[in-house]
Amino acid sequence: MTTSPLALPFPAIPEIAGVTRRIARARYKTWDRCDLTLLTFDEGTGIAGVLTQSKCPSSEVDWCREHLAQGHARALVVSAGNANAFTGRRGRAAVEAVTAKVAEQLHCPIEQVFVSATGVIGVPLPIDKAEAGLDAAFSAAPCSWEEAASTIMTTDTFTKGAVATATVGGRTITLAGIIKGSGMIAPDMATMLGYIFTDAAIDPAFLQTMLSAANRQSFSCITVDSDTSTSDTVLAFATGKAGNAPLRSFDDVGADAFQAALADLCRQLALLVVRDGEGAQKLIEITVEGAVSDESAHRIALSIANSPLVKTAIAGEDANWGRVVMAVGKAGEPADRDRLAIRFGNTQVARDGLPVEGYNEAPVAAHLKGSEISIGVEIGLGTGRATVWTCDLTHGYISINADYRS
Amino acid sequence: MTTSPLALPFPAIPEIAGVTRRIARARYKTWDRCDLTLLTFDEGTGIAGVLTQSKCPSSEVDWCREHLAQGHARALVVSAGNANAFTGRRGRAAVEAVTAKVAEQLHCPIEQVFVSATGVIGVPLPIDKAEAGLDAAFSAAPCSWEEAASTIMTTDTFTKGAVATATVGGRTITLAGIIKGSGMIAPDMATMLGYIFTDAAIDPAFLQTMLSAANRQSFSCITVDSDTSTSDTVLAFATGKAGNAPLRSFDDVGADAFQAALADLCRQLALLVVRDGEGAQKLIEITVEGAVSDESAHRIALSIANSPLVKTAIAGEDANWGRVVMAVGKAGEPADRDRLAIRFGNTQVARDGLPVEGYNEAPVAAHLKGSEISIGVEIGLGTGRATVWTCDLTHGYISINADYRS
Numbered sequence: 001m002t003t004s005p006l007a008l009p010f011p012a013i014p015e016i017a018g019v020t021r022r023i024a025r026a027r028y029k030t031w032d033r034c035d036l037t038l039l040t041f042d043e044g045t046g047i048a049g050v051l052t053q054s055k056c057p058s059s060e061v062d063w064c065r066e067h068l069a070q071g072h073a074r075a076l077v078v079s080a081g082n083a084n085a086f087t088g089r090r091g092r093a094a095v096e097a098v099t100a101k102v103a104e105q106l107h108c109p110i111e112q113v114f115v116s117a118t119g120v121i122g123v124p125l126p127i128d129k130a131e132a133g134l135d136a137a138f139s140a141a142p143c144s145w146e147e148a149a150s151t152i153m154t155t156d157t158f159t160k161g162a163v164a165t166a167t168v169g170g171r172t173i174t175l176a177g178i179i180k181g182s183g184m185i186a187p188d189m190a191t192m193l194g195y196i197f198t199d200a201a202i203d204p205a206f207l208q209t210m211l212s213a214a215n216r217q218s219f220s221c222i223t224v225d226s227d228t229s230t231s232d233t234v235l236a237f238a239t240g241k242a243g244n245a246p247l248r249s250f251d252d253v254g255a256d257a258f259q260a261a262l263a264d265l266c267r268q269l270a271l272l273v274v275r276d277g278e279g280a281q282k283l284i285e286i287t288v289e290g291a292v293s294d295e296s297a298h299r300i301a302l303s304i305a306n307s308p309l310v311k312t313a314i315a316g317e318d319a320n321w322g323r324v325v326m327a328v329g330k331a332g333e334p335a336d337r338d339r340l341a342i343r344f345g346n347t348q349v350a351r352d353g354l355p356v357e358g359y360n361e362a363p364v365a366a367h368l369k370g371s372e373i374s375i376g377v378e379i380g381l382g383t384g385r386a387t388v389w390t391c392d393l394t395h396g397y398i399s400i401n402a403d404y405r406s
Numbered sequence: 407m408t409t410s411p412l413a414l415p416f417p418a419i420p421e422i423a424g425v426t427r428r429i430a431r432a433r434y435k436t437w438d439r440c441d442l443t444l445l446t447f448d449e450g451t452g453i454a455g456v457l458t459q460s461k462c463p464s465s466e467v468d469w470c471r472e473h474l475a476q477g478h479a480r481a482l483v484v485s486a487g488n489a490n491a492f493t494g495r496r497g498r499a500a501v502e503a504v505t506a507k508v509a510e511q512l513h514c515p516i517e518q519v520f521v522s523a524t525g526v527i528g529v530p531l532p533i534d535k536a537e538a539g540l541d542a543a544f545s546a547a548p549c550s551w552e553e554a555a556s557t558i559m560t561t562d563t564f565t566k567g568a569v570a571t572a573t574v575g576g577r578t579i580t581l582a583g584i585i586k587g588s589g590m591i592a593p594d595m596a597t598m599l600g601y602i603f604t605d606a607a608i609d610p611a612f613l614q615t616m617l618s619a620a621n622r623q624s625f626s627c628i629t630v631d632s633d634t635s636t637s638d639t640v641l642a643f644a645t646g647k648a649g650n651a652p653l654r655s656f657d658d659v660g661a662d663a664f665q666a667a668l669a670d671l672c673r674q675l676a677l678l679v680v681r682d683g684e685g686a687q688k689l690i691e692i693t694v695e696g697a698v699s700d701e702s703a704h705r706i707a708l709s710i711a712n713s714p715l716v717k718t719a720i721a722g723e724d725a726n727w728g729r730v731v732m733a734v735g736k737a738g739e740p741a742d743r744d745r746l747a748i749r750f751g752n753t754q755v756a757r758d759g760l761p762v763e764g765y766n767e768a769p770v771a772a773h774l775k776g777s778e779i780s781i782g783v784e785i786g787l788g789t790g791r792a793t794v795w796t797c798d799l800t801h802g803y804i805s806i807n808a809d810y811r812s
Binding site: 052053054055056057083085086087088089090120121122123230308309312313315316318321322323325326328329330331332333334335337338340350352353354355393394395397398399401402 | 458459460461462463489491492493494495496526527528529636714715718719721722724727728729731732734735736737738739740741743744746756758759760761799800801803804805807808
């Protein structure tokens with residue numbers, strides 16, 4: 001698997017007080033790599049999360065959904081190579097075995113242990129391998145952020161992390177994130193496994209409010225292939241070690257700053273997933289303005305971002321704005337063909353429902369040869385606005401996905 | 407362009423009294439082939455139609471929508487190579503010029519002239535070429551069904567036609583159909599250009615009722631790439647030359663027989679489009695049963711049929727039913743992970759939300775190596791049922807669509 005041409009280097013991420021990372025080989029597949037990640041948190045760590053909207057979620061997602069509301073976390077276990085999804089009672093039993101073992105080791109309530117799994121669907125997570133992996137992890141030395149980020153990967157071609165800071169009540173707060181995901185990525189939520197860690201002190205309910213808001217502008221705005229995983233999860237952990245007065249609402253000093261940093265971190269992480277979209281050669285940003293509402297703009301933008309014909313046109317470096325019109329038309333949202341305006345890069349190619357006569361094709365061609373493509377659509381009906389991100393659809397996507405299990 | 411491996415031979419189609427076919431070179435593109443099809447109908451011919459749900463339809467679709475209700479047709483002009491979509495006032499002007507010229511020639515009301523166009527979006531149909539093409543067509547000798555079907559094609563790799571018969575009031579009624587389409591195919595209507603001709607006498611309003619019903623079980627049940635064209639059109643013409651007592655409702659003798667033949671014809675035509683799906687190597691039939699309603703089953707089936715991960719798995723001959731579960735889950739329809747059952751061909755591979763232990767993989771592998779794949783999903787919640795058809799997603803699709811305009 002060659003590294004995505006859109007890859008970014010792993011950033012320098014400082015330690016987050018109260019977070020300890022360990023990795024081990026559970027050997028969920030016949031591979032020679034670590035595939036079990038164990039993160040432990042000091043007492044008093046709060047948690048929030050957003051989970052897949054799939055009607056057939058994995059047992060891990062069920063578990064997280066059941067236990068998020070109590071708001072506290074002592075551990076997170078991530079298994080790579082086996083999604084433990086569609087595995088019925090045996091999948092649930094594996095989750096219970098893993099969480100019980102960790103809770104016993106940490107002397108904490110079982111509901112403070114969170115779990116994720118990613119990989120092949122339909123094969124129950126082997127409990128013996130998970131338990132042996134946990135034993136190895138608990139006795140391992142702590143590892144780096146990059147090693148942890150690398151251990152949660154499956155078909156990813158590069159290791160993904162991000163960092164952001166904010167000043168809250170005079171103290172510098174750090175936010176760190178790691179994420180994995182490259183296929184089976186679509187909005188309606190998190191669409192991959194992402195984990196966010198901060199030393200800020202935040203009431204869990206308010207952390208949930210802020211995470212949900214950040215999600216709507218980041219993870220819910222990306223799509224690689226329109227397919228929504230059964231396991232998508234984003235969890236945020238706040239250790240409170242920074243010593244700030246706990247944030248409880250947007251009335252608190254520093255809450256806006258933290259929200260901005262969280263949004264920035266989520267957007268960084270989300271775009272890393274698109275940059276590793278299976279077979280991706282180009283990152284595509286689609287902005288829709290002038291729709292009847294922000295929600296309408298979001299749906300139109302996703303209709304464009306999920307169109308195979310638009311995505312293959314970009315792969316072919318073809319300014320085929322006709323396919324953009326098609327995708328606007330099929331979105332089912334209010335649109336008036338004769339008011340549409342479309343740009344590629346900074347060049348307007350259509351306006352008032354007509355091609356712009358004699359527009360300069362040279363800057364459009366140059367823009368399309370680049371690796372970061374921008375498409376703008378003006379609907380001309382209102383003030384609704386949205387931006388989403390996707391990647392092009394290439395032979396690489398077919399090669400990866402027509403030969404996944406073999 | 408090599409012929410689809412799923413192609414079927416063009417059938418022997420008898421003449422339909424009252425229908426005359428002619429073709430000509432309008433040279434909408436720099437190609438050496440006929441690209442203008444002119445069908446004329448004797449007086450008294452009724453018409454019905456179903457049109458794209460796109461919010462940005464072509465001028466041709468607008469025209470047809472405006473004039474279907476009056477119920478009578480004397481001519482149909484189909485332009486291939488230029489879709490005349492997103493061409494604003496100039497597109498409308500081209501439609502008015504074409505229909506005026508034909509109406510003048512036939513001494514008929516302009517609203518009895520119907521038009522379609524297919525090809526590149528965003529370039530106004532050149533009126534001079536259309537008029538010269540019409541002149542050539544009117545002076546040409548009548549042509550065969552196969553020549554007409556060939557002239558409406560664009561990226562199609564084989565010529566598509568079908569025939570059906572029914573007995574109505576003691577008389578044998580013939581139905582003939584031609585169709586084009588291979589990409590930009592998705593449901594929510596006709597999704598391509600299809601034309602149906604019959605010598606039956608049918609009240610136009612009742613023909614519309616029967617066509618809409620047939621459409622729901624055929625053209626609305628196919629998808630190649632989830633992309634809905636701005637130009638999708640299915641028109642049905644009934645010349646009345648068979649001499650049956652005109653059908654006006656399902657109470658009339660023979661109406662049920664005609665509906666059955668029409669449904670059969672529509673399904674034949676719809677499947678021909680999937681068989682020519684861009685890059686298609688396999689025809690996939692997806693049946694969903696046990697959903698809470700037929701509509702819910704239809705939406706789940708389309709979620710599976712439009713999933714790039716399911717379609718690439720079939721391309722790879724991989725019985726990856728986990729991806730089927732994923733697609734059920736993302737449909738947003740009621741489903742219970744632990745009641746799902748899934749089959750490939752005749753082999754049950756999952757039941758009660760779990761893999762069927764020790765199921766025989768040999769017949770599944772053999773089935774997936776074939777060119778006609780059957781996937782069955784039992785939701786386990788009700789009696790809703792639907793069948794849809796799609797094709798696999800291959801390197802051929804990428805090759806065709808990443809290099810369309812160049």
